[in-house]
Amino acid sequence: MKNLLIGLLFLGFTNLMFSQSSYESDDLILLKYKTATAVNSHYLSAVLEPRIAKRVDALESKVAQYDITKQSIFDNRSRAYHVTFEEQNDYKGSITAHFDARGNLTKSNERFKDVILPYTVRYAVSLAYPDCIFKNNTYYVNYSLKQGTEKIYKIKVLTSKGSYETLRVDPQGNLM
Structure with a gap:
């Protein structure tokens, strides 16, 4: 009986040790990933949002890593190139990137x-429309090397009065 109790006690402490295992948080992984050099680093630094959805971040990072000069269609004679990146797995997101004749990313529409x-x-x-129900939303990003970046959330809510409202909100939470 004594051996059984000691065995169970030992098993309990062993189980607690495994629960203390270390892991890397998403913030650390993203920090490591963001510090890698990107071909279009100016684009990535302009569109980067700290608390954006991971799927948006993943597609923006793919665009930032894309080098059109390595593609077979690139020939230094065309005026511009337009490349569309689309999400997979039934997500509805896309980025159309515009490259100049040198292969530089000049603007994008997301x-x-x-x-x-x-x-x-x-x-x-929620402060502006208490008790509202979020129905759907769309996140837009318009990046331009010359004109800057505009980021807008277009959100459709059902208000407590039963009517639908379409709101435009920037990433800092300012209603427009």
Whole structure:
């Protein structure tokens, strides 16, 4: 009986040791990933949002790593190139990237449907429309090397009065 109790006690402590295993948080993984050099690093630094949905971040990172000069269609004679990147697995997001004749990313148009909204956006909408129900949303990013970057969430909510409202909110939570 004594051996059985000691065995169970030992087994219990062993189980607790495995629960203390270390792991890398998403923030650390993203930090390591973001510090890698990208071909289009100016684009990535312009469109990067700290609390954006992972699927948006993944596609933007793919665009930042894309080097059109390594593609067979690149010939230094064309004026511009347009490349569309689309999400897989029934997600509805895409980025159309515009490259100049040298292969530099000059602008992009992004559209992502039904992304996970950042807390600041959800909080701002909830303050402005208490008891609202979020129906759907679309995240737009328009990047231009010369004109800067514009980021907007277009959110459709059902208000407590039973009417639908379409809101435009920036990533900082400012209603427009």
